[in-house]
Amino acid sequence: MKLIITIDTEEDNWGDFSPTGYTLDNINRIPALQDLFDEFNVKPTYLLTYPVATDKKSISIFKKILKQDKCEIGTHCHPWNTPPFEEETNEKNSMLCNLSVDLDFRKLRTLHNVIRKNFGITPVSFRAGRWGYNKNVARNIYKLGYKIDTSIIAYTDWTASYGPDFSDILPKPFRFSIKDITSELSNGQMIEVPATVDYLYRNLGLSNILFKLFARNPINKMRLIGIFNRLNLLNKVWLSPENSDSKDMVKLAKSMKRKNYNLINMFFHSSTLKAGATPFVKTSDDEKQFLQRIREFLIFARDAGIESIKLCEAGEVMKG
Numbered sequence: 001m002k003l004i005i006t007i008d009t010e011e012d013n014w015g016d017f018s019p020t021g022y023t024l025d026n027i028n029r030i031p032a033l034q035d036l037f038d039e040f041n042v043k044p045t046y047l048l049t050y051p052v053a054t055d056k057k058s059i060s061i062f063k064k065i066l067k068q069d070k071c072e073i074g075t076h077c078h079p080w081n082t083p084p085f086e087e088e089t090n091e092k093n094s095m096l097c098n099l100s101v102d103l104d105f106r107k108l109r110t111l112h113n114v115i116r117k118n119f120g121i122t123p124v125s126f127r128a129g130r131w132g133y134n135k136n137v138a139r140n141i142y143k144l145g146y147k148i149d150t151s152i153i154a155y156t157d158w159t160a161s162y163g164p165d166f167s168d169i170l171p172k173p174f175r176f177s178i179k180d181i182t183s184e185l186s187n188g189q190m191i192e193v194p195a196t197v198d199y200l201y202r203n204l205g206l207s208n209i210l211f212k213l214f215a216r217n218p219i220n221k222m223r224l225i226g227i228f229n230r231l232n233l234l235n236k237v238w239l240s241p242e243n244s245d246s247k248d249m250v251k252l253a254k255s256m257k258r259k260n261y262n263l264i265n266m267f268f269h270s271s272t273l274k275a276g277a278t279p280f281v282k283t284s285d286d287e288k289q290f291l292q293r294i295r296e297f298l299i300f301a302r303d304a305g306i307e308s309i310k311l312c313e314a315g316e317v318m319k320g
């Protein structure tokens, strides 16, 4: 099993959907985060928004890391601050999946081109801002040459915030065709690497017996997850230091290894490096704890022989 770390690398202004007036203070913390990754030989994938990809100081920070081949640069589109600006600014329109396929394309192309120009690379990995992904977004990124999407977060429904429903998606990477973005197709042109969220079973013995009895097909498996949920036998864990402590993340990784997953995808926002920028880190003490949770997980991964790869390398692991 390999570890991928995907970071939504974006402005400080969580929940603010204005096209201007953002700040990028958190990007100053990237070199310290990268030092931590270097210590463990981890190559993270920074998925950049338009404000980051066009900021002189940010460009020099990431170019330096890129030059040393210590990271991957991908694309993370916040439509509200990616030109052209034609839509009304509101929560619904903060998701690409709610805009027209044509406006989406022009925003995505703008961001794609500034990354190419400012970093001298062609990004192949993508995540939609606020997980606002659908088949139109997939078609557009495919047209721009992207190979890998990581806009799906397993077992999660965003319909309450105008977004897509991924509650039936397992945390398993799969090849797909842009005609059907949630079904596995062995010769599909694109690869989906969902952000890792999975269930841990509180009563492993009982859960295993029930699974063996009923879970012979995926539909039954989804029904069982529903039943287990109601019986409070499940603990949903996000492989993210924003929502989970290192103990839960380690438990999750161990459980996924037992289930023969070939990849796990840890995810968080660069803005969580700065206290107050996201809801996950409020004080300078929290900032330290956030980095400590990442460190503790990386110690576990190193000791368990779980190597890190870049998101663009996911296809190679899936072949084997």
Ligand SMILES: [Zn+2]
Pocket (backbone or CB within 6 Å): 008, 010, 076, 078, 128, 129, 130
């Ligand atoms: Zn974002």
